[in-house]
Amino acid sequence: MYEGPVNDPRFPGLRRRGFLAAAGGAAGLGALALAGCTSPSGGAADGGGKPRRGGKLRAAFAGGGASETLDPHLANLFADAARAKALFDKLADFGADLAAEPRLAASWEPNSTLDRWTVKLRKASFHNGKPVTARDVLYSFRRIADPKKAFRAKASLEPLDLKASRAVDERTVEFALKRPTAEFPNLLAAFGAYIVPDGATDFDTKPVGSGPFRFVSFTPGRSAVFRRNDDYWDGAPYLEQLEFLVANEESARVNSLLGGQVEYAHELSPTTARAHEGKGQIEIVRLRNSAMQAFAMKTDRAPFDDKRVREAFFLLADRKELVDGALSGAGEIGNDLFGKGYEYYADGLPQREQDLDRARHLLKKAGADGLRVTLDTSAVAAGFTEAAAIFRDQAAKAGVRVKVAMGSKDSYWQDTLESGTLCCYRSGAMPIESHFSQRLLSDSTTNATKWHHKDFDALYQQAQSTKDKKDRAAVYARMQRRLYAEGGFLVWGFADWILGTARTVRGVAHKAPANTLDWARFDKVWLA
């Protein structure tokens, strides 16, 4: 997920939407190989008494303007994902610790070699009354994987061999995979892998899903109105109606919330949060660990092809100062690893601290004293330009001269993928395993640190063919120790995702990082 330019200092009037970083990406994914393992989903909010039925909730999101669509497979923005979640279901979704939880799938069971998985569907029906069947599942996945289309979840479903997959009966699907994939459930939870009815192609006039809300009306870029689906398999929502409204300007979202025009405002800035937190007018919800904040070093080119230089850079950063300065304190410090607090995170490693003497020593040994590097940044995400300036000053204390280069907002991710040596980087919530497969394997499509190591790839494959969860966790821990020691990501922090709600709104999850099941989930929300 991507925090849109929440604090874009250059265009205070023109802040825009954020794309989501796919949760659950290329090659296969995560979690509980065992069937039917439901963990309680992340901390539905506080008291506020007994849920009450009825009422209409209006939620303001940054959107995509007139080109918005309700096609769940085209979802790209937070607003798209939130609307898709209200109308449609996935087979699984991510819990607060980014482990896959069953949704439409009642259970999943692998064969002994982990390359064939049997998924049983729960009893659920679409809004038109027809049951959700194995045929619908296969149609949906085949649509996403259509080679002629560019649906976002296509890369995530890559491990599936859909030709060899089949419907065993009405409610059983047998998925064939191209290789052993222990984390197959992550794939079912992939961002955008929604289940639509067999043959559905038109989603903007009258979309039919199996989600908690039914379609009422939709005007792209303005509003989408849904009403309660009383037959929802997970229990009918409390809200009678749900309306998504688009307000790209952060100040407009806050103002409409303060003025009582909406009851839920997505994506607020830390400054707004500080101004209103605890004042009693509105509730501020901070979703921890929603966005990794890092500097990415390209490990295949000078000066970062020397692991002593990379380690020196790890030691240059004062993480607290970066979090306080670049994120306005709305976050926590990182330890050069992705996924703090997620399943399989290596939390036993010592917290890295700034150590300028050791950094100087390492640079000298690497023959890199008086080093000059260019740090690419852009106003593409909150805190990027600030982080670059702060790090420049921190590095200068150890004699490293960092030149900050501002890049274009709209093509930043593509520009920095191949070129440059050091850049600001950010990643949304996804399972740690997906982070490996998308960013750190030799054939990963978005390998921003150019981390190419055959033995690392082999460890990943080993994990994917390991059925026992404990053994698998040990392999992941080994991979993370390696990254901690000599990886290319200087992970300095994890940003909070900030929401505002009216005081009458209850049941908003407080622990779900953006992109997970309980984030922007309105079927468990009620109005007091």
Added chain:
Amino acid sequence: MNGLRSWLARRLLLGAGQTVAVVLLVFALTEALPGDAAVALAGDQPDPARIAAIRETMHLDRPAHERLASWTAGLLHGDLGTSLTSGRPVSSYLADGFGPTLLLAALTLLLLVPLAGGLGVLAARHEGRLVDRLISSVTLGVYAVPEFAFGVLLVTVFALRLDWLPPTAVGYGDDLLAHPAALVLPVLVLLSRPVCSLARLVRAGMIDALASPYVAQARRYGIPGARIRYTHALPNALAPAAQQLARTVDWLLCGVIVVEALFVIPGLGTVLINAVAERDVPVIQGLAVVFGCTAVVLNLGADLATYRLVPRTGVAA
């Protein structure tokens, strides 16, 4: 009258040329922006294979001149093309955005003309005295405040503190007229700067006109003061203001981006911002055509008005 007709024909021809030039320029500039629609859509997942696939589905893999040519061919049939990102016709984007923008522009204009004219005449009548100095300094001061800051200030005071008006128009969609309270602040912000510039122009023109020999002559004939002011002096004072008014209307119609963003009014400005961010070239091009034509027609209208108000000055082509 024949002279006027050939002048009109020349001006229209020139205007068409200008519009074409604007459209070409916009196309070239959009092409020159870093990244294209596929890159913008891929965002922070710049998987090269995905970008290539998106490019292919959007036909962005064709050379720029071919895309321009096919778009132009469509335009000649009155087809503005389809959006790259949604596949919906560009004309529906324009139609949806036009309503709110037109409503805002019309309301602003309705208030702008009498307000600015009245203030200008008032100041001119009291030239150098307290009223004039007051009007002049306030207009100068307000003119210096950026719209965004002014808007935030108004919202904070009138919507959030005093709770008199809604802070935004979120959720009202097309039906802005049914919620007139939501229009007050946007219109105030839109009015703030044009009122100042126009009032100052009217004042200056009025002072010049009142000091002119023909007004002195009219006075000598014993024509009453009010009549001199409004039928003899004011038309001359309005001529430069008419030109400025045309520019203002142009600015209003072409989507007042800041006001639309601040108050969540889904007009043409919003369409434009989104289209640029998404590198949605057909939509940007469609808007360029509309804005180009609007500018040409409005300026032509202003020149005609000037001609009607002050025939002696003649009209330059």
